[in-house]
Amino acid sequence: MQPATAQIDARKRSRGILVMMILSVLILIAFIISMNTGYIRLSPMDLLMTLFGSGTEKQSLILFDFRLPRIVISLLIGAGLAVSGCIIQGISRNALADPGILGINAGAGLMVMLFISFYPSTAAAPVFLLPVLALVGASLTAALIFVLSYKRHKGLSPIRILLTGIAVAAGMSAAMIVLTLKLSPDKYQFVATWLAGSIWGTNWKFVLSLLPWIVVLLPFVFYKARVMNVLNLGEELSIGLGAPVAREQLKLLAASVGLAASCVAVSGGIGFVGLIGPHLARRLVGPKHEMLLPTSALAGALLVIVADTIGRWILQPSEIPTGIVVAVIGAPYFLYLLARSKS
Template identity: 70%
Template sequence: MSNNFLTPNQQKIKKKNIITLCTIAVLILITFVISMNTGVIKLTPMEVIRTLFGQGTAEQHLILFEFRLPRIVIAVLVGMGLAVSGAVLQGISRNALADPGILGINAGAGLAVMLFISFFPTTKAAPVFLLPVLAFVGSGLTAIIIYTLSYKRHEGITPMRLILTGVAVAAGISSAMIVLTLRLTPENYQFVATWLAGSIWGSNWRFVLSLLPWLIVLLPFVYSKSRVLNVLNLGELTAVGLGASIEKERRWLLAASVGLAGASVSVSGGIGFVGLVAPHLARQLVGAKHQFLLPASALLGGLLVLMADTIGRSILEPSEIPAGIVVAVLGAPYFLYLLARLKE
């Protein structure tokens, strides 16, 4: 909407939201720089700058460009994908607790990736680029099961039924994954255990390239549906009255959400709560309009995962704590807080 059609108060809110988005972007940049300096082998800020401009040593170039930068970029991209996926799920279900991890979508993607990794090495180029596709298939099938079991003809989808169904399906998938781990070799078992904890395991540029196309396509698509999400938040009757094709739009948005979650999980492992925490924090900062909520969620998700991965790499050097565990330490209490508020 042009500024000419906005009231002074709306223009003030828009300006405030833009400043908020820029502030979060600056925080990501600061964390990005700190993360480049974090690791077993320390690099000073000047060494990082010289290496970025091609003046560092061969060792510094290897550390920065082959190990740290891909992982940092993946952390930001994964956070964006999971956060926007959660924002979309909350929008189409009008459920404050909707999240790809809680609803079992991440578990479905993880099961597909785990099955593939159990039989094929991930060192070859082709399997790496197939992982997001397989994760999308796994998460898509899971979403269809949850949607089908949650939907009642005369009631549609109620928030509590959706959550309970998602938790039950996620528990079933997790049980299946535990059974599958009994058949793994020790090497694959160690990888799967690390993956389930939410470690940024795909830390090279091939994994960045396998994830990036999904975000380049799906994030703009979801943003183009901002007005639809705003209308859906008004309720089904109001949305129908305004001419929205509810089921059609829900299916498209659900597919986009599943694609974002599946592609992100395929290179990051089972990181939960990002899709829950980031949209809620964004809603408090910029309001409920998805024109600002979606970008804010993406930025906050990227910041959250990047901070979690940086803390996990630095707090117990030379050992690492998976980013998923760090996020869970923050996300689980927040989830319980939201659950308590909904019961009030």
């Protein structure tokens, strides 16, 4: 039986690697298309010449100062939000959980909005401070949800987490609406765009502010894949197998909050990525987190870069915020999952 099991595992692993390679190729294709998407088009030859330093000054400005930072940020945001959602679904054992639905994104957004409301100029806001502020807001929100959802002898109830998160998110959203009433017209325009999920941080400073969070937290989460497999067995069985459940849940929740908060600080309120990415990955590679987590990252990155490219292309010269394009896909998918849910 053991050789047969090992053979099945090897087959699944090979399939998972193949799926990740296909997703990587699709991301590369979307990357190339996105570089040529915008009000000013660059032909494939212009694109190649500019990449190798032979383009005009205008082409270099368009590609390196405007498009490439936005594309890189889209990929980082997609990967971060998808892995964050995968962690929350694993901890709560709730297939409908994600940072947006549970209010973590709203908590991060509220803290950023508070800062923007009282800071003299949004344009001069310290770029590297925004992810830290978002982390504080998201951490406080996650702690509130955890306290309200946790029962001493029953642990974390998936339904309680979902309902508590929705209620907290509604409260945070209401607070943000109240804050917008006191903003100046310039700040209100910025906040309205931010709340819609527009990738507003579109220069290399924002890439550098987001990159350390992704580079540090993603490998840590991938390292904890085996732990997440054990936690998926349920709290009682996990404790029976010797896993320090509460401590590991807290570490993983902190990583999830860090990923979601840093992404929200740069991207605004992009929802559903943390829901759709892990679900697509689970359908493609199965529930084992060794394959599920990296596949979720790739699926989320592909979703956001495609959504951002569509948003920039469909109504040129204007653009649709990326969050709205993702929501058009995500809202029906969420209702479909809700209809299929047995609980």
